[in-house]
Amino acid sequence: WEWRKPVAASRRLVxxxxxxxxxxxxxxxxxxxxxxxxxxxxxxxxxxxxAIISDEGVCAYERPALSKAYLAGEGAARLPGFHTSVGGGxxxxxxxxxxxxxxxxxxxxxxxxxxxxxKSLSTASGNTITYDKLxxxxxxxxxxxxEFKVPGSDLQGLHYLRxxxxxxxxxxDIQAAKxxxxxAVLVGGGYIAMEVASQLANNGVPSTIVCPEPYLLSRxxxxxxxxxxxxxxxxxxxxxxxxxxxxxFEGSGKVQQVVVSxxxxxxxxxxxxxxxxxGARPNVELLDGQVEMVPKPVGGIKEHVTNAxxxxxxxxxAIKGKTTEPYDYLPFFYSxxxxxxxxxxxxxxxxxxxHFGDFAAGKFGAYFISNGKVVGVxxxxxxxxxxxxxxxxxxxxPAANLAELESKGISFATSR
Ligand code: NAD
Ligand code: ISD
Numbered sequence: 001w002e003w004r005k006p007v008a009a010s011r012r013l014v015x016x017x018x019x020x021x022x023x024x025x026x027x028x029x030x031x032x033x034x035x036x037x038x039x040x041x042x043x044x045x046x047x048x049x050x051a052i053i054s055d056e057g058v059c060a061y062e063r064p065a066l067s068k069a070y071l072a073g074e075g076a077a078r079l080p081g082f083h084t085s086v087g088g089g090x091x092x093x094x095x096x097x098x099x100x101x102x103x104x105x106x107x108x109x110x111x112x113x114x115x116x117x118x119k120s121l122s123t124a125s126g127n128t129i130t131y132d133k134l135x136x137x138x139x140x141x142x143x144x145x146x147e148f149k150v151p152g153s154d155l156q157g158l159h160y161l162r163x164x165x166x167x168x169x170x171x172x173d174i175q176a177a178k179x180x181x182x183x184a185v186l187v188g189g190g191y192i193a194m195e196v197a198s199q200l201a202n203n204g205v206p207s208t209i210v211c212p213e214p215y216l217l218s219r220x221x222x223x224x225x226x227x228x229x230x231x232x233x234x235x236x237x238x239x240x241x242x243x244x245x246x247x248x249f250e251g252s253g254k255v256q257q258v259v260v261s262x263x264x265x266x267x268x269x270x271x272x273x274x275x276x277x278x279g280a281r282p283n284v285e286l287l288d289g290q291v292e293m294v295p296k297p298v299g300g301i302k303e304h305v306t307n308a309x310x311x312x313x314x315x316x317x318a319i320k321g322k323t324t325e326p327y328d329y330l331p332f333f334y335s336x337x338x339x340x341x342x343x344x345x346x347x348x349x350x351x352x353x354x355h356f357g358d359f360a361a362g363k364f365g366a367y368f369i370s371n372g373k374v375v376g377v378x379x380x381x382x383x384x385x386x387x388x389x390x391x392x393x394x395x396x397x398p399a400a401n402l403a404e405l406e407s408k409g410i411s412f413a414t415s416r
Contacts, residue, residue: 025131029054032137034084035312047102062087071199140280152249182272192277198337346376346394356409389413
């Protein structure tokens with residue numbers, strides 16, 4: 001027995017050393033984490049009172065840049081330029097910023113288990129961390145085509161885009177395609193496909209969007225709005241295949257061709273790189289069975305970059321006892337492609353649409369009406385004043401009818 005004692009004692013010592021405690025812990029190092037830190041600092045934070053645990057290798061950054069300015073070729077955005085909270089008009093929170101504020105930022109650290117009852121979590125490297133308050137901000141991951149067993153979906157040259165590591169690999173392949181005259185295929189007809197296709201065109205790489213729906217971004221655009229963007233993309237040399245599905249990827253080791261099936265049959269597209277944007281899944285498994293979730297198939301917590309920023313602020317205010325108000329969020333979406341820029345506030349669910357403006361000149365919009373009220377507004381190429389007026393309309397939901405909205409156009413919002 002004698003020889004065992006020191007071993008047991010040293011095990012206890014190691015266990016004691018590996019357990020850390022923080023008043024506040026944030027799991028996830030995405031947009032929300034950066035804004036959590038910002039709000040804690042604004043509300044007053046003692047040294048050592050906050051730890052952020054992230055499996056990414058860099059401190060929180062403005063994720064929207066990855067499908068936009070990060071891919072721009074010359075003058076592209078790079079860290080530390082777009083660390084949070086520059087997108088929300090705040091300071092650039094570099095690693096030094098967190099150190100100065102006394103915030104522990106654990107990079108490249110994967111949380112493997114959370115026990116909400118005992119308020120503790122364990123990391124892949126075997127450390128245990130306990131907390132008083134936990135902010136769960138683990139974000140999403142891409143939907144992978146391997147989940148659907150699409151043949152060839154494990155070939156090199158297939159890209160997903162969620163973090164800087166993904167974006168760096170994509171930039172390398174874009175540069176290689178540029179140098180060798182390669183072509184790209186985009187699988188999916190949503191945000192990633194549209195934003196990345198515009199950057200490929202800016203880089204001089206020809207591309208084809210393989211869109212399963214009858215028109216682009218069909219969960220938000222109307223057919224008339226989509227038509228404008230589709231014509232614009234065509235004028236920039238982006239080919240769009242609709243009602244089309246990528247059914248296989250071919251090549252030896254690296255992708256060379258994409259098999260696409262449409263209602264007219266099957267064809268093969270040459271591709272030296274493929275970008276897959278077929279949706280995202282929330283990373284909620286760590287809390288499975290421990291908290292209430294949005295029912296499936298949506299699952300998890302609805303997320304958008306503005307929502308991530310605002311929920312972060314709300315969570316910190318609630319922790320600090322500064323608010324008991326329920327969270328009030330007006331859904332907002334936006335995109336920037338080529339020299340275009342659109343915004344949408346509110347909802348488009350089960351709504352009738354009043355289009356307005358000059359589609360030929362590229363300055364237009366749409367009101368979405370449900371039960372006699374304006375519930376959503378879409379604008380392309382709008383001034384900041386027009387944008388604030390549209391946002392106010394979507395929030396206040398005034399009564400209106402289609403004919404009035406079509407004839408008044410943007411002045412319905414700006415003259416209120
Ligand atoms: P998305 O939901 O915008 O588009 C998904 C597209 O993939 C749709 O056309 C869909 O029909 C298609 N699709 C779905 N399953 C498929 C399958 N098995 N095979 C082929 N196509 C399939 O998703 P995304 O473009 O991948 O973007 C992912 C997420 O990234 C978005 O949900 C959003 O949160 C975020 N994002 C947002 C912006 C923005 O707001 N401007 C920009 C980039 C990314
Ligand atoms: O507006 C955006 C954008 O461009 C994104 O990539 O929201 C997303 C965020 O990253 C949230 O997913």
